[in-house]
Amino acid sequence: xxxxxxxxxxxxxxxxxAIALLQSAVDLQKSVTVFDNLEFLPWLLAxxxxxxxxxxxxLTIATQSVPTTTCAWFKTQxxxxxxxxxxxxxxxxxxxxxxxxxxxxxxxxTSADAAASQAVELDIQQxxxxxxxxxxxxxxxxxxxxxxxxxxxxxxxxxxxxCPRWTPGQWMRVVFETHxxxxxxxxxxxxxxxxxxxxxxxxxxVNLGLSDMLNCAVQLDGNQSATPYAIYRDAxxxxxx
Numbered sequence: 001x002x003x004x005x006x007x008x009x010x011x012x013x014x015x016x017x018a019i020a021l022l023q024s025a026v027d028l029q030k031s032v033t034v035f036d037n038l039e040f041l042p043w044l045l046a047x048x049x050x051x052x053x054x055x056x057x058x059l060t061i062a063t064q065s066v067p068t069t070t071c072a073w074f075k076t077q078x079x080x081x082x083x084x085x086x087x088x089x090x091x092x093x094x095x096x097x098x099x100x101x102x103x104x105x106x107x108x109x110t111s112a113d114a115a116a117s118q119a120v121e122l123d124i125q126q127x128x129x130x131x132x133x134x135x136x137x138x139x140x141x142x143x144x145x146x147x148x149x150x151x152x153x154x155x156x157x158x159x160x161x162x163c164p165r166w167t168p169g170q171w172m173r174v175v176f177e178t179h180x181x182x183x184x185x186x187x188x189x190x191x192x193x194x195x196x197x198x199x200x201x202x203x204x205x206v207n208l209g210l211s212d213m214l215n216c217a218v219q220l221d222g223n224q225s226a227t228p229y230a231i232y233r234d235a236x237x238x239x240x241x
Contacts, residue, residue: 031241035091038216038236039072039104043087046217071105071234078222082118085220088125089238092214095128097240100135102176102216104236108229111168116222116229118142122176123149123217130209135178135185137199141165142223148187150203159199171234180205214240 076085102124108114119140126133136149138156146161166172175191187199216238220231 031096033091033094033097033240035089035238035240038089038238039233041089043089043218046086046088071107071232073230073232074218074220075228075230076220076222077228078226081222081224081226083222083226086123086217087219088123088215088217090213090215091238091240092126093128093212094126094214094240095212097126097214098181099179099241100124100126100177101237101239102178103174103238104218105171105173105234106166107171107232107234108166108168109232112227113229113231114141114165114168116225116227117165117220117231118223119221120231121149121217121219121221122174123219124176124178124215125217126180126214127208127210127212129212130207131205132208132210133180133185133205135176135180135187137176137187137190139163139166146190146197148199148201151185152204152206157201157203159197159201161197173235 074085074087076083078084102122104122106120108117119138119142121136121138123136124134132151134149134151136151136156138147138149140147140156140163144162144164146159146163147156148159150157173191173193175189175196177188177190179186179188184202184204187201189196189198191197218231218233220229222229
């Protein structure tokens with residue numbers, strides 16, 4: 001090596017080491033908690049209809065598989081139009097966590113499954129001392145809209161992004177990123193098969209007096225014809241920091 005370059009190389013190496021140590025310290029302070037391989041767990045099924053809105057409606061027969069070596073599935077068999085099923089897993093409460101990443105792979109195995117889905121939703125709900133911090137993402141296939149959830153207003157809000165039906169037999173790798181502060185929740189971005197879309201929507205949190213929790217969920221929405229369908233899921237991870 002050229003002796004003139006040696007001091008420069010040493011300086012860059014020392015800077016890189018210092019940056020790595022600093023990043024490690026930052027990560028430690030963040031207290032990152034990872035819940036991995038959630039597809040291998042039996043998920044809880046919320047009772048009733050429209051589990052996260054407080055409304056009533058038609059019910060469904062909701063079933064799931066828990067695999068040992070392969071992917072899992074959720075299935076809904078609606079008893080009436082627009083019935084839905086909401087499955088969730090407990091990851092908390094982790095009251096100090098303010099940043100969340102929900103990752104999973106989803107797939108409609110058949111054309112009939114893809115055509116029958118009114119919408120598929122992801123949900124993240126944290127409750128601290130009764131205050132609800134709730135973010136949600138909806139692929140509204142029927143309306144061709146990607147939407148986010150406003151818990152305070154009990155309404156889905158369009159992001160301006162289209163949402164065509166997914167190709168049957170094709171895995172969709174999803175990464176849903178959100179965060180919160182003391183007063184609001186923020187829908188940051190969703191990444192679909194490597195393509196990241198900024199969501200840029202925030203809403204006020206709401207005090208509902210619920211017990212402390214930190215859950216992630218999947219909801220399947222039935223169509224007007226109450227057509228049954230299933231969705232496969234795999235490689236499910238939830239990260240809180």
